[in-house]
Amino acid sequence: xxxxxxxxxxxxxTVLERMxxxxxxxxxxxxxxxxxxxxxxxxxxxxxxxxxxxxxxxxQFGVAETxxxxxxxxxxxxxxEDGKVFPxxxxxxxxxxxxxxxxxxxxxxxxxxxxxxxVEKQGSTFNCVTAxxxxxxxxxxxxxxxxxxxxxxxxxxxGFKIAEAxxxxxxxxxxxxxxxxxxxxxxxxxQGVRVQGMVEIRVGETRRREAGEILFxxxxxxxxxxxxxxxxxxxxxxxxxxxxxxxxxxxGISEDALAEQLEKRFAVHPARxxxxxxxxxxxxxxxxxxxxxxxxxxxxxxxxxxxxEQIKALAALMKxxxxxxxxxxxxxxxxxxxxxxxxxxVDRRTLESKIMPGAYFxxxxxxxxxxCGGYNLQWAWSSGxxxxxxAAH
Ligand SMILES: Cc1cc2nc3c(=O)[nH]c(=O)nc-3n(C[C@H](O)[C@H](O)[C@H](O)COP(=O)(O)OP(=O)(O)OC[C@H]3O[C@@H](n4cnc5c(N)ncnc54)[C@H](O)[C@@H]3O)c2cc1C
Numbered sequence: 001x002x003x004x005x006x007x008x009x010x011x012x013x014t015v016l017e018r019m020x021x022x023x024x025x026x027x028x029x030x031x032x033x034x035x036x037x038x039x040x041x042x043x044x045x046x047x048x049x050x051x052x053x054x055x056x057x058x059x060q061f062g063v064a065e066t067x068x069x070x071x072x073x074x075x076x077x078x079x080x081e082d083g084k085v086f087p088x089x090x091x092x093x094x095x096x097x098x099x100x101x102x103x104x105x106x107x108x109x110x111x112x113x114x115x116x117x118x119v120e121k122q123g124s125t126f127n128c129v130t131a132x133x134x135x136x137x138x139x140x141x142x143x144x145x146x147x148x149x150x151x152x153x154x155x156x157x158x159g160f161k162i163a164e165a166x167x168x169x170x171x172x173x174x175x176x177x178x179x180x181x182x183x184x185x186x187x188x189x190x191q192g193v194r195v196q197g198m199v200e201i202r203v204g205e206t207r208r209r210e211a212g213e214i215l216f217x218x219x220x221x222x223x224x225x226x227x228x229x230x231x232x233x234x235x236x237x238x239x240x241x242x243x244x245x246x247x248x249x250x251x252g253i254s255e256d257a258l259a260e261q262l263e264k265r266f267a268v269h270p271a272r273x274x275x276x277x278x279x280x281x282x283x284x285x286x287x288x289x290x291x292x293x294x295x296x297x298x299x300x301x302x303x304x305x306x307x308x309e310q311i312k313a314l315a316a317l318m319k320x321x322x323x324x325x326x327x328x329x330x331x332x333x334x335x336x337x338x339x340x341x342x343x344x345x346v347d348r349r350t351l352e353s354k355i356m357p358g359a360y361f362x363x364x365x366x367x368x369x370x371x372c373g374g375y376n377l378q379w380a381w382s383s384g385x386x387x388x389x390x391a392a393h
Contacts, residue, residue, distance in 0.1 A: 001381050002142045002362050004099065005388025007106035014136060015108060016128060018115035018154060023096040025146070025153040029377065030084075034092030036070070037063050037381070038374035040083035045375045047231060049171055050343035050368035054379055057351070061385040066378060069385075073098040084374050111136070119143070119162050121356060140358050140391040144384060147337025147364040148173050159365035160340065167355040169342040171367040174238045175334030176231035177376075180245060181327040182220035186289040190216035193283050198248035199225045201325075203236040211251060219329070221245065228371045231338040234328050243325040249282065249290075249318045259315035266311070270304020277303035282318075293317050336376050340367040350390035351383060362387035 007013045015022060026034060038045075041063050046054045067077060067085065075098055076088035087094045103110060115131040119141055126141040143162055146155025160170045193216045200209045212225030226245075233243045250258050266277055274296055278287040288299050294317035296310055306314075328334070341361050345354050353359040362383035370376045 001099070001384030002144050002360075002388035002391070003108050004102050004106065005385045006142070006392040007103070007108050007388075009389060009392035011140075011392035013106075013108045014138070015103070015110045016114040016116050016130070016136060017110065017112045018156075018158070020112055022110055022112065023099065025150065025155070026096045026099075027092050028150070028153055029092050030086060030374075032092050033086050033090045034095045035084045035086055035374040035377070036077070036095060037066055037085045037378045038083045039063060039079050039085065041375065041378060045371045045373065046368060046379070047176075047371075048338055048340075048367045048369050050366055053343040053346075053348055054368045054370075054383075056348050057386055058378060058382040061382045063378065065385075066381045069381075070095070070098070073102055082373070115158065116145070116162060117158070118165050119359070121166075121358070124358065126358060140360065142360040142362060142387050142391050143341075143365055144362050144387070145365050147340055147369075148331050149175060149177075149334040149337045149364075151331060155337075155364065163341045163361065163365065166353065166359055168345055168353065171339040171342050172238065173337045173339035174231070174234040175328055175331050176234055176338040176369050177227045177335035177372060178230045178234065178333055179217065179222040179329040180220045180226055180230055180233055180325050181329065182245065183324045183326045184220075186293075187216065187218055187220065189289060190285055191218045192216065193285050194223070195249060195283055195286070197225075198251035199223075199229055200246040200248070201229045201232050202244040202246060203232060203241050206232075208232055214247060220325070221323075224372050227335070230328060230334075231369060233325050234338060237325070237327060245323045245325050247321040247323070249286075249321065255315050255319045258318060259312050262311050262315055263308070266303040266306060270302055272303050273300045274303045274306060275299040290314070290317060290321070293321065335372070336369045337364055338367075338369045340365055343367055351387040352390060360387040360391045 003013045003015050043055045077085050078088050079085045116128045117131050118129050120127045126138050128136045143159055145159025148157035195214050197214050198209055198211045200207055210225040210228050213223040215223040236243050274291055275287050291299055294314040346361055351360050363380040368379055
């Protein structure tokens with residue numbers, strides 16, 4: 001996007017890409033469908049030191065401008081109920097193919113397998129030196145090297161090193177939009193179970209909640225609600241703080257109302273075992289785990305014999321099922337990076353470095369990250385467009 005924007009303003013542009021082809025990550029986005037933006041865009045979806053900074057940039061080239069840009073390239077899009085926008089063909093490759101075609105039309109030179117190791121400024125010229133010692137010189141340089149997440153798709157943290165060498169401070173990067181590791185004996189039993197619920201992350205007195213799908217895995221928890229909260233867990237664990245995850249399996253009703261419902265339910269079929277009495281209410285594989293976690297070990301006892309205290313304990317567990325988070329999955333599994341180039345050293349109107357004039361930053365290399373739902377790509381499009389436009393100007 002930065003290269004297209006700069007070339008459209010008449011600049012002679014070269015893209016240096018360390019992989020064998022550009023835009024490999026785009027192909028992996030949205031499970032191969034590319035959730036390229038979201039009609040319901042707001043500051044609440046952006047995080048990091050740069051959340052407000054991000055909105056200032058996005059407001060200059062927003063969702064409407066982005067969709068017009070892609071429409072003009074020939075991309076038909078459709079929005080889903082939750083505002084997520086995808087190519088009508090559900091093919092991420094269409095987004096990449098059309099961007100690459102535009103680069104070609106504009107005469108942008110693309111050099112693949114060119115891993116930039118450092119950028120040096122000599123007088124008013126930037127020299128980009130690659131790992132195999134080639135030097136590319138330019139009047140302006142745009143660092144669009146992404147974060148550290150999913151290094152197999154290209155971004156391996158090299159952008160942070162380049163920025164640091166240019167004199168920029170880096171907010172310590174941690175994996176975000178990533179699955180959480182949980183210390184619990186029942187994970188193997190629950191692997192693959194999906195439920196709708198509320199996830200709460202607790203760090204000290206801080207509590208953040210998110211509703212949505214929760215997926216149990218053999219190492220812990222995944223699902224969109226978990227992923228969206230993972231940056232908080234990631235940062236806390238990095239600072240050696242304790243992290244608790246609490247699941248609410250019935251966010252729609254209070255604990256007392258749930259206890260009452262359970263009591264009535266057990267009274268209708270009192271001879272059913274405690275375990276079977278939960279079938280139809282909970283995912284079948286959750287029943288025994290939830291009962292045991294609530295301190296009810298005799299799964300075969302008739303549910304009619306459960307005491308009021310046991311029923312209350314069961315309701316309390318279902319409303320606040322606490323687990324200890326012991327880590328996150330690695331960079332390889334994380335979708336975005338929290339942290340990055342400190343936005344305070346970057347001009348909020350142009351994305352030019354305040355430390356090294358002529359250098360620009362855009363996308364995930366900056367300390368901006370966002371929720372699942374097309375918000376991260378929108379940040380990449382908006383900031384790329386702005387950096388390209390101003391670098392060319
Ligand atoms: C599996 C997955 C699914 C995702 N799905 C979505 C989604 O559906 N919607 C959404 O909004 N976001 C999604 N994201 C996040 C989104 O893809 C990123 O936030 C976005 O691609 C960041 O754009 P970027 O251009 O800043 O960095 P990147 O897309 O990471 O691109 C950086 C490029 O720079 C290259 N590079 C890095 N270092 C060097 C170097 N030293 N020299 C030369 N080249 C270098 C890399 O090879 C790469 O091609 C997803 C991410 C992943 C991993």
